[in-house]
Amino acid sequence: MSAAARSAIPRVRWHHRLQRGWVRATTAWPGLRSVLPFVPLVFSWWLVAELEVFPRAFLPGPGDVARSFVSLVRKGILPEYLADSITRLAVGTAAGVAIAIPLGVLIGMSRRAHAALWPPLLFFQAVGDIAWLPILLIWFGFGLTTMTFVIVYTVLFPVVLNTVLGIRSVNTDLVRAARSLGASRARVIWEVMLPGALPNIMTGLRNGLGYGWRALIAAEIIVGTSGIGFLMFDARRAGSVVEIMLGMVVLGVLWYAVDAWILAPIERATGQRWGMVTR
Amino acid sequence: MKALTIDRLSKTYFDPYKGTQVTAVRDVSLQVAPGEFVSVVGPSGCGKTTILNMIAGFLPHTGGEIRVDGRPIEGPGPDRGVVFQSFALFPWKTVLDNVGFGPKMRGVPRAERDRIAHEYLALAGLSHAADRYPAELSGGMQQRVGVVRALANEPDVLLMDEPFASVDAQTRLVLQEELTRIWQQRRTTVLFITHDVPEAVFLANRVVVMSQGRVLEEIEVPLAHPRRWDVLVEDDAFKSLSARVLQRVRTA
Numbered sequence: 001m002s003a004a005a006r007s008a009i010p011r012v013r014w015h016h017r018l019q020r021g022w023v024r025a026t027t028a029w030p031g032l033r034s035v036l037p038f039v040p041l042v043f044s045w046w047l048v049a050e051l052e053v054f055p056r057a058f059l060p061g062p063g064d065v066a067r068s069f070v071s072l073v074r075k076g077i078l079p080e081y082l083a084d085s086i087t088r089l090a091v092g093t094a095a096g097v098a099i100a101i102p103l104g105v106l107i108g109m110s111r112r113a114h115a116a117l118w119p120p121l122l123f124f125q126a127v128g129d130i131a132w133l134p135i136l137l138i139w140f141g142f143g144l145t146t147m148t149f150v151i152v153y154t155v156l157f158p159v160v161l162n163t164v165l166g167i168r169s170v171n172t173d174l175v176r177a178a179r180s181l182g183a184s185r186a187r188v189i190w191e192v193m194l195p196g197a198l199p200n201i202m203t204g205l206r207n208g209l210g211y212g213w214r215a216l217i218a219a220e221i222i223v224g225t226s227g228i229g230f231l232m233f234d235a236r237r238a239g240s241v242v243e244i245m246l247g248m249v250v251l252g253v254l255w256y257a258v259d260a261w262i263l264a265p266i267e268r269a270t271g272q273r274w275g276m277v278t279r
Numbered sequence: 280m281k282a283l284t285i286d287r288l289s290k291t292y293f294d295p296y297k298g299t300q301v302t303a304v305r306d307v308s309l310q311v312a313p314g315e316f317v318s319v320v321g322p323s324g325c326g327k328t329t330i331l332n333m334i335a336g337f338l339p340h341t342g343g344e345i346r347v348d349g350r351p352i353e354g355p356g357p358d359r360g361v362v363f364q365s366f367a368l369f370p371w372k373t374v375l376d377n378v379g380f381g382p383k384m385r386g387v388p389r390a391e392r393d394r395i396a397h398e399y400l401a402l403a404g405l406s407h408a409a410d411r412y413p414a415e416l417s418g419g420m421q422q423r424v425g426v427v428r429a430l431a432n433e434p435d436v437l438l439m440d441e442p443f444a445s446v447d448a449q450t451r452l453v454l455q456e457e458l459t460r461i462w463q464q465r466r467t468t469v470l471f472i473t474h475d476v477p478e479a480v481f482l483a484n485r486v487v488v489m490s491q492g493r494v495l496e497e498i499e500v501p502l503a504h505p506r507r508w509d510v511l512v513e514d515d516a517f518k519s520l521s522a523r524v525l526q527r528v529r530t531a
Contacts, residue, residue, distance in 0.1 A: 173367035176337050181432055182357035182384035191380075195371040274370040275414020 034260060060242045065249060068242040077231070082250065085227040088144070089216050092151025093209060100156045100208075101201065104163025105193060114164075121160065129154040129215040133222060147219045154215040155208035162204025166197025199271035206263055213255060280466055281348035281358075281435035283311040283334070289342030290329055290492075303329045305492040306343070311436070314466040318479035320528060321489035327472045330489075331440050334470065335361050347435050357381060360434030364441040366421045368413040374400065374424050375409040381432025399431040400424075402461060419450035426458065430465065439471045443478065452508050455481055459506045476525045480517065481506055488527045496527050 026033045042062050048054070049061030072078040106113045107121075129150050136146045170193055178192045179185075194201075220229025228247050235243030271277040290304040304326040311317045319327045332338040334345055336355035345352045347359060360381075368377050375396050376383075382392035400406050403423040413421055422442055429437055443451045459482060462469060473479050479486045480500055488495045500520055502511070511517040 171365070171367070173363045173365045174369060176335070176355065177361065177363060177367040177369075177428075178380070178384075179337075179355035180335055180357065180359060180361040181381040181428070183380075184384075187384065192369070195369070198371075270371070274412055276370050 034256065057239075058241060060245060064242050065246050068240075068246050069249075072243070072246070078246075078250075081227050081231050082254075085216060085220065085229070086254075088147055088227065089151060089209075089212060092148050092216070093155050093205075093212055095148070096152040096155030096208065096212070097159055097205065099152070100159035100204070101163055101194075103156075104160045104201075104204075105167055105189060105197075107160070108164040108167025108197070109189070109193065121157070125157045125161075129211070130218055133219065137223070142223045142225070146223050147216065150215050150219045151212045155212045158207035158211060159201065159204040162200045162207070163197055166200025166204075167193055169200070170196035195270075199267075199277050202263070202267055202271065206259075209258065209263075210255070213251070217251065280313045280468055282313050283309075283436045283468055283470060284346040284349075285309040285330070285334070285343070286346070287343035288330065288333065288340055288345065290326070290333060290338070291341050303492055304333070304340075307489075307492070307494055308343075309487060309494065311468055311470055313468055315485065316462055316469040316471065316483045317485050317487060318471045318473060318483035319487045319489055320473055320476055320479040320524065321495075322528065323474065325489045326492040327489050328440055331361075331438050331470065331472050334436075335359055335438050357384070357432050358435045360429030360432055360437045362422070362425050362429050362437065362439040362442045364444050366413070366418075366425045366445075368421055368424055368428070370413055373410050373412060374405065374416070377413065377424055378428045378431050380428065385432075395431055399427045402430075402464075403427045403457065417450075418446045419454060422446055422454060423457070426461070430461070430467065434467070436468045436470065439469065441473055442471075444473070444475070451478075456505070456507055458482060459504060463504045476528060477521050480521045480524055481508070481511060486520075486524050488524060490528075498524055498527070 046062050049056070049059050049064075053059070069078070103117070107117050108114075132150060132153060133146070136149055140146045140149070174192050174196060175188055178188050183191055216227070217229035217232075220227035221233040224230035224233075228250055232244050232247035235241075235247065267277075286308050288304055288307045288309075289302070291300050291302045293299075294301045307326075307330060309317070319330065321327050329338065333340045334352070336352055336359065352359070369380065372380065375393060378396035378399055379387075379392040382395050387395070397406065397409065400409055403426065405420065405423055405427065408416060408420060408424075413424065416424070425442065426439075443454050446454065455478060462482075471479070471482055483500050486498045486500060488498070498520065502514070502517060502520075
């Protein structure tokens with residue numbers, strides 16, 4: 001075989017092997033796809049902590065945080081606080097969405113409702129969630145009412161605004177088709193407007209949940225007697241950086257889980273399945 | 280199978296950019312007999328789509344009258360089925376549920392409306408696609424669903440707004456032949472809007488030529504059904520009719 005012929009045979013390079021291995025591995029264990037990107041991050045953290053670039057009490061390593069995780073789970077504190085935070089978020093989000101979607105549909109479909117409600121909506125959107133806390137504390141005190149109010153308030157705006165956008169971008173021909181097939185105006189809302197606006201409503205929900213989650217932690221720090229936010233703030237009082245960092249990790253992991261197990265599957269089953277949004 | 284009567288129909292609207300009243304449709308009168316297929320052809324902006332939108336009840340008319348089976352129309356309704364250029368299929372419904380939508384709005388129970396939908400899908404050779412979503416189909420298949428969805432609701436009049444303008448040229452010929460076949464079987468009253476002269480002649484019993492919001496001329500098309508392109512493309516009567524319509528459209 002001549003040299004020219006030999007060089008014409010494609011050689012399998014190392015990065016091709018790596019790519020093939022990655023595809024095989026992630027097909028076998030889909031969880032790998034979400035875990036592996038964090039490996040360099042955790043490794044760097046471990047390295048910096050291990051080299052004691054900063055004093056250990058200021059920057060504990062991944063091992064310290066993991067041990068703190070185990071101990072707080074054993075004591076039952078972390079599960080309890082986590083359950084409290086998630087319940088608050090779920091209740092607040094459900095209430096927020098229950099108000100926001102009908103409101104968004106109304107504003108999206110009616111010129112008059114838009115004229116009347118849009119300006120105050122923008123006004124109150126600007127008065128951010130945390131800016132309400134001082135007055136809420138005076139009105140409702142340090143309790144569940146205050147925290148629920150803040151979450152509902154935070155979830156409300158992104159869902160309303162995106163629902164309005166979604167309703168307004170529903171193709172006119174779809175509404176016309178439904179009407180000429182015998183749908184009443186009321187049925188058009190259910191059969192055309194809501195499914196048509198769903199990709200936007202999901203975007204609103206995604207934003208709302210994200211903001212709501214952050215607002216909850218802030219509210220728990222200021223108001224709370226339990227919850228992940230309270231755990232972190234309480235740890236600050238005790239000077240425990242480990243527990244603060246544990247709280248931060250829990251927040252990130254939890255959001256990742258909500259996205260991967262709740263939001264993304266809904267989006268895959270709706271807008272993406274129907275070809276309304278491209279991946 | 281009912282008659283469509285349009286009597287001195289007008290549409291004027293206020294153009295905020297020009298600051299004046301604009302007349303899109305002027306005193307148009309048109310009769311479509313029960314079971315007749317009428318094409319309306321004309322250049323862009325001649326008012327043909329505006330007329331269809333008024334008949335469908337999507338736009339209010341500002342003068343004259345529209346009657347289906349003798350009754351004046353009031354807004355959109357299931358007596359007038361519409362096929363759209365954009366197909367307008369519901370992306371979140373399967374092909375079966377798209378076709379069953381009209382019966383569903385009438386309160387037909389699930390099993391019965393699925394039976395109706397399957398029957399109509401078979402009519403267009405779409406039985407295999409019943410469980411697919413519209414986005415998974417080609418443009419030609421999507422518009423077959425659009426036609427069948429309108430028919431499955433058994434409208435008195437079928438209104439078609441340039442339905443084949445956005446499918447490719449080969450598919451268009453096939454869809455046109457299928458439409459003449461289905462029309463011959465069902466004898467639905469059809470008003471078909473197009474800017475494509477051969478298409479207008481190929482499909483219709485009568486071609487209405489429009490320009491600048493008026494009817495210029497009505498030309499009878501006494502060709503036999505079913506119509507096929509491989510026959511008509513060589514047919515002298517078809518060629519001279521097309522030439523006549525084209526002449527009228529161009530001098531419009």
